[in-house]
Amino acid sequence: MAEDLRSMLDSMAERGYTELDEVHGGELSHLYRRAIKPRRLAKQWGIGLAGAAAAAALVFGGAAVLGTWEARQSEPMAPRPADTTPPPTIDDLDDARTGLVGASDWEIASTALDAGLAPAPFVPPGGSAWGALEACRTLGLAESLDGSPELGGTGVWLGGFAVAGGTNAVHGRAFDTEDDADAYVSRVEALAEDCSAALAGDPVGVAVSATGLTGVRGEGARVRAESEGATWTLWVHVDGADALAVAVEPGAEDRATEIIGQWVWSR
Amino acid sequence: MRSWEGVLETLVTERRGALVRFAYLLTGDRHAAEDLVHDAIIRTFSRARRLDNVAAAEGYVRRAITTQFLNGRRAAATARAKRHLLVERETAPADDLAGESAAVARAMATLTPRQRACVVLRFFEDLSTDQTAERLDISPGGVKRHVHDAVARLREELGEFDVFAKETHVPVVAAKGGVPWRRT
Numbered sequence: 001m002a003e004d005l006r007s008m009l010d011s012m013a014e015r016g017y018t019e020l021d022e023v024h025g026g027e028l029s030h031l032y033r034r035a036i037k038p039r040r041l042a043k044q045w046g047i048g049l050a051g052a053a054a055a056a057a058l059v060f061g062g063a064a065v066l067g068t069w070e071a072r073q074s075e076p077m078a079p080r081p082a083d084t085t086p087p088p089t090i091d092d093l094d095d096a097r098t099g100l101v102g103a104s105d106w107e108i109a110s111t112a113l114d115a116g117l118a119p120a121p122f123v124p125p126g127g128s129a130w131g132a133l134e135a136c137r138t139l140g141l142a143e144s145l146d147g148s149p150e151l152g153g154t155g156v157w158l159g160g161f162a163v164a165g166g167t168n169a170v171h172g173r174a175f176d177t178e179d180d181a182d183a184y185v186s187r188v189e190a191l192a193e194d195c196s197a198a199l200a201g202d203p204v205g206v207a208v209s210a211t212g213l214t215g216v217r218g219e220g221a222r223v224r225a226e227s228e229g230a231t232w233t234l235w236v237h238v239d240g241a242d243a244l245a246v247a248v249e250p251g252a253e254d255r256a257t258e259i260i261g262q263w264v265w266s267r
Numbered sequence: 268m269r270s271w272e273g274v275l276e277t278l279v280t281e282r283r284g285a286l287v288r289f290a291y292l293l294t295g296d297r298h299a300a301e302d303l304v305h306d307a308i309i310r311t312f313s314r315a316r317r318l319d320n321v322a323a324a325e326g327y328v329r330r331a332i333t334t335q336f337l338n339g340r341r342a343a344a345t346a347r348a349k350r351h352l353l354v355e356r357e358t359a360p361a362d363d364l365a366g367e368s369a370a371v372a373r374a375m376a377t378l379t380p381r382q383r384a385c386v387v388l389r390f391f392e393d394l395s396t397d398q399t400a401e402r403l404d405i406s407p408g409g410v411k412r413h414v415h416d417a418v419a420r421l422r423e424e425l426g427e428f429d430v431f432a433k434e435t436h437v438p439v440v441a442a443k444g445g446v447p448w449r450r451t
Binding site for chain 1: 271272275276279280283288289291292308309312313368371372375386387390391393418421425428429430
C-alpha cells in the first residue's frame with residue numbers, strides 16, 4: 001500500500017460519509033436551535049433542570065452565612081432616575097443574555113415560581129427616616145437588581161415563590177463581567193452600611209453581611225432591615241457575571257439559600 | 268437572529284459534514300458518528316454563553332466529540348436531545364465500504380479508542396504531538412506511544428505505508444481551553 005496514512009484516512013472518511021449528509025442542512029439547523037435554546041436559557045438562569053431540587057436539598061442543610069463584613073471603598077449606586085417606564089419583564093426581553101423563559105417548572109418545596117406574583121417592596125414603618133435617606137432608598141433598588149447601568153444588564157423580574165407567611169421575590173441580572181457583578185454586590189454592601197449608619201436611633205435597623213453558601217459557587221451579600229419584630233431580608237448572590245436577588249417579605253419563610261443554591265447548582 | 272444562532276446555522280450547514288467525517292474516523296460507525304456530532308453540537312451551544320465565531324465553535328465541537336468518544340458515554344440526556352433532531356434519511360446508508368477504504372476501516376477498528384484518537388488527531392487533524400496530548404489530556408510521551416503502537420498495528424493489517432506524505436504541522440482549528448462555560 002503506497003499511500004500515506006493521511007490519504008488513507010481521508011479516503012476512509014470520505015467514503016464513509018458521502019451518501020449521508022448532503023441533505024437537511026437548513027432543517028437541521030432549525031431543529032438544533034429548538035433543542036439548544038431552552039438549554040441555554042436554563043443554563044443561564046439555572047431553571048427547569050431536573051434533579052436540582054434534590055441536590056439542593058442535600059446541600060442547603062449546611063448553608064452557612066459566613067457573616068464577615070469588610071468595608072468596601074466603592075461608589076454608591078446611582079439613584080434610579082424618576083421615570084414612568086414599567087420595569088422589564090420576561091416577555092420584554094429577547095436577547096441572548098437576558099432572555100428569560102422556562103421558569104414555570106422552578107420549584108422550591110413543591111411551590112412553583114410564579115411570575116404573576118407582584119414583588120412587594122420594602123415598606124418602612126411610620127416614623128422611620130428610611131424614605132428620606134438616599135442610601136436607604138437606593139438600597140431598595142437592589143431588591144430588583146436595579147441601578148448602576150454602567151455595570152451592564154438590567155434587573156429582570158423572574159417571579160415569586162409563595163411560601164409560608166408571604167413571598168420570596170426573585171430577580172435576575174446579567175452583568176457585563178464578573179467584576180461588574182462583584183462591584184454591584186460591593187455597592188449594595190456599602191449602601192447598606194451607609195443606610196445603617198444614617199438610621200441610628202431609627203425604628204428600622206439595618207445589618208449587612210457578606211455571604212457564602214456551603215457547597216454553592218459564588219458569593220454575595222445579605223441585608224436585613226428589622227423593625228418592630230418584622231424583618232425584610234434581601235439576598236444578592238453572584239455567580240460569575242450573573243446575579244440573583246431574593247427578597248423575603250416580612251413574615252415570609254426565608255427560602256433564599258435554597259433558591260440561590262438551586263440556581264447555582266443547575267447552571 | 269442571535270449571534271450563536273447564526274454561528275450554529277453556519278456550522279451545521281457548512282461544517283457538519285466535516286465533523287461527521289471526523290467522528291466517523293473515531294467511531295468507524297456512521298450512526299455513532301452522527302450521534303457524537305449531535306451530542307457535541309448541543310453540548311457546546313448549550314453551555315457556551317457567547318459563540319460568535321464559527322471556527323472557534325467548530326474547535327469546541329471537535330473537542331467535545333473527542334472527549335465523548337473516549338468517555339464512551341451515551342447519556343440519557345443525549346437521547347432525549349436527539350429526539351428533536353430525528354430526520355428521516357432520504358438515502359439509505361451504505362454500510363459496505365469498497366476496496367481500500369474498507370480495509371482501512373477494518374484496520375482502524377482493531378485499534379483501541381485512544382490509539383484511534385491519537386491517529387485521527389495526528390494524521391487527519393494534523394495536530395502536533397503536544398496539541399494531541401493537550402486535546403486528549405495525556406502526556407506527549409503517551410501520544411507517541413499510542414501512535415507508535417497504532418501504526419505498527421495498522422501496518423500489520425495494511426502492509427507498509429508512509430506515515431506522512433510530508434511533514435505537516437497545520438493546526439486546523441483553535442480550540443485551546445475547552446468549551447467556554449461562560450461568556451468569552
